[in-house]
Amino acid sequence: MKVVVVGIGLIGGSFAKDIRETHPKVCIEGIDANTSHIEEAIDLGLIDAATTYKGLADADVVIVAIPVTVLAKELPIILDYVGEETVVIDAGSTKAQICKVVAEHPKRRNYLACHPIAGTEYSGPSAAISGLYNGKTNIICEVEQTAFKLQEKALALFEKLGMRIRYMNPDNHDKHIAYVSHLSHISSFMLGKTVIEKEKNERDIFDMAGSGFESTVRLAKSSPAMWAPIFEQNKANVLETLTEYINNLESFKKMMEDDDFDGLYEEMNNTNRIKQILNGIPLTKK
Amino acid sequence: MKVVVVGIGLIGGSFAKDIRETHPKVCIEGIDANTSHIEEAIDLGLIDAATTYKGLADADVVIVAIPVTVLAKELPIILDYVGEETVVIDAGSTKAQICKVVAEHPKRRNYLACHPIAGTEYSGPSAAISGLYNGKTNIICEVEQTAFKLQEKALALFEKLGMRIRYMNPDNHDKHIAYVSHLSHISSFMLGKTVIEKEKNERDIFDMAGSGFESTVRLAKSSPAMWAPIFEQNKANVLETLTEYINNLESFKKMMEDDDFDGLYEEMNNTNRIKQILNGIPLTKK
Numbered sequence: 001m002k003v004v005v006v007g008i009g010l011i012g013g014s015f016a017k018d019i020r021e022t023h024p025k026v027c028i029e030g031i032d033a034n035t036s037h038i039e040e041a042i043d044l045g046l047i048d049a050a051t052t053y054k055g056l057a058d059a060d061v062v063i064v065a066i067p068v069t070v071l072a073k074e075l076p077i078i079l080d081y082v083g084e085e086t087v088v089i090d091a092g093s094t095k096a097q098i099c100k101v102v103a104e105h106p107k108r109r110n111y112l113a114c115h116p117i118a119g120t121e122y123s124g125p126s127a128a129i130s131g132l133y134n135g136k137t138n139i140i141c142e143v144e145q146t147a148f149k150l151q152e153k154a155l156a157l158f159e160k161l162g163m164r165i166r167y168m169n170p171d172n173h174d175k176h177i178a179y180v181s182h183l184s185h186i187s188s189f190m191l192g193k194t195v196i197e198k199e200k201n202e203r204d205i206f207d208m209a210g211s212g213f214e215s216t217v218r219l220a221k222s223s224p225a226m227w228a229p230i231f232e233q234n235k236a237n238v239l240e241t242l243t244e245y246i247n248n249l250e251s252f253k254k255m256m257e258d259d260d261f262d263g264l265y266e267e268m269n270n271t272n273r274i275k276q277i278l279n280g281i282p283l284t285k286k
Numbered sequence: 287m288k289v290v291v292v293g294i295g296l297i298g299g300s301f302a303k304d305i306r307e308t309h310p311k312v313c314i315e316g317i318d319a320n321t322s323h324i325e326e327a328i329d330l331g332l333i334d335a336a337t338t339y340k341g342l343a344d345a346d347v348v349i350v351a352i353p354v355t356v357l358a359k360e361l362p363i364i365l366d367y368v369g370e371e372t373v374v375i376d377a378g379s380t381k382a383q384i385c386k387v388v389a390e391h392p393k394r395r396n397y398l399a400c401h402p403i404a405g406t407e408y409s410g411p412s413a414a415i416s417g418l419y420n421g422k423t424n425i426i427c428e429v430e431q432t433a434f435k436l437q438e439k440a441l442a443l444f445e446k447l448g449m450r451i452r453y454m455n456p457d458n459h460d461k462h463i464a465y466v467s468h469l470s471h472i473s474s475f476m477l478g479k480t481v482i483e484k485e486k487n488e489r490d491i492f493d494m495a496g497s498g499f500e501s502t503v504r505l506a507k508s509s510p511a512m513w514a515p516i517f518e519q520n521k522a523n524v525l526e527t528l529t530e531y532i533n534n535l536e537s538f539k540k541m542m543e544d545d546d547f548d549g550l551y552e553e554m555n556n557t558n559r560i561k562q563i564l565n566g567i568p569l570t571k572k
Binding site for chain 1: 403404405407422423425452459462463465466467469470471472473474475476477478479480481482483484485491492493494495496498499500501502503504505506507508510511513514515517518521524525527528529530531532534535536538539542543545547548550551552553554555556557558559560561563564
């Protein structure tokens with residue numbers, strides 16, 4: 001089996017790791033705009049060699065894990081190069097625009113639109129980890145647009161990596177993911193910003209920070225190169241969730257100003273049911 | 287040594303656990319408005335017996351771990367009951383009002399104002415865990431108001447529990463902690479609320495939630511009985527931080543509306559330095 005990974009960072013590199021572990025005879029080649037990433041990925045044993053789009057023709061699987069705005073430009077070109085038996089899988093955190101740009105592509109049936117919901121706040125080839133996808137959800141969109149044999153090939157791979165599959169249409173994907181992922185990142189980035197701005201004058205403030213702060217600002221370590229394009233591509237949905245979030249914060253503030261602390265208690269008490277909801281998230285069961 | 291724990295939940299119970307482990311001959315008694323908590327704490331071996339305020343007179347150490355509004359009412363009464371050699375330590379997340387209510391108390395010198403920055407999102411006696419305070423920061427306020435011998439007694443105890451001590455005045459404590467702790471909780475509670483409101487109509491949204499969401503909403507599991515009083519007592523500082531946070535979110539939203547994604551990139555890139563800051567938080571080194 002020959003696999004080509006386009007974009008050999010946290011996501012692409014972790015795919016490479018797990019594919020090598022589950023398919024000992026695989027040959028994995030890499031493509032990355034950043035040549036130092038290629039060298040690093042070879043040194044780390046993530047890929048066997050560098051390649052170019054010309055190397056896509058005889059690939060069995062192509063995994064594309066690049067920022068979503070670049071993906072929207074590159075995916076049609078990648079499809080131009082692939083062979084008849086090649087399945088192209090992406091890992092983009094948005095799906096509507098990506099599906100749109102290839103909707104009329106003559107090789108649309110070689111593409112399977114995916115969003116593996118997995119990652120960490122780190123990036124680059126050295127951030128790649130084994131087992132990242134084990135037990136994680138992989139959202140597949142417009143599955144019926146992919147050739148049946150290529151669906152099978154991709155699903156067999158995901159199964160070996162231990163992923164749970166969910167099918168969804170691209171618009172619903174983008175709408176829902178804005179709430180459970182994109183908004184969390186904004187909330188965290190702006191929390192980090194608010195506290196850093198304060199800290200400029202008050203150096204020892206962080207001596208007082210505990211694990212609660214660490215948990216809420218963890219996502220503020222995330223890669224801007226990945227996230228600015230996500231906010232761009234999912235603008236309408238993200239603006240909607242962000243507006244609702246700000247409204248809720250404003251109403252919390254109003255209750256504080258009105259000394260309605262019983263009301264605040266009720267608000268927090270109602271939100272406590274997030275406990276049950278989080279217990280339902282598969283990856284938290286570990 | 288005789289220790290009395292007033293409020294035998296996560297914080298008081300974890301103190302009891304560690305004190306028993308480090309002082310095998312200790313006798314620990316408990317006081318709690320909730321009688322089922324007392325029974326549970328005895329069953330769990332956190333305390334040896336229940337007591338009342340009358341039992342405070344011959345206590346060496348009294349640890350008060352109750353919601354801060356209740357603390358403001360009870361602390362003067364507790365001081366009325368304690369003996370000359372008793373040191374009363376609190377664990378309140380706000381310090382200015384607490385220090386104020388006992389400022390003129392004839393037994394002010396028996397009280398050491400503390401805020402151990404440790405905890406989890408769980409509550410009640412069963413949430414008590416060993417080693418909770420090991421390596422954590424304990425902010426002590428107005429240390430000079432406490433009798434020297436009683437300071438020594440408390441510090442010896444904190445040292446055995448592995449705590450780092452920081453001295454601060456109550457107003458600075460309340461101002462700083464609003465940023466690094468209280469705001470995180472509001473951010474998390476309102477994030478949870480925003481997503482739950484959406485989820486009412488869209489049941490499977492949480493199937494898409496990953497570890498990033500889990501991390502940012504973790505604090506939304508926290509006890510409203512603890513947090514409503516904190517927001518009440520630290521109202522002015524919390525309102526200030528909340529206003530700055532909302533302003534930052536509004537400016538992020540404006541940049542999105544203006545399609546200024548390069549600006550968003552810069553914002554996130556600047557905030558990435560939270561990585562270095564978090565590396566400086568002692569408890570993250572574990």
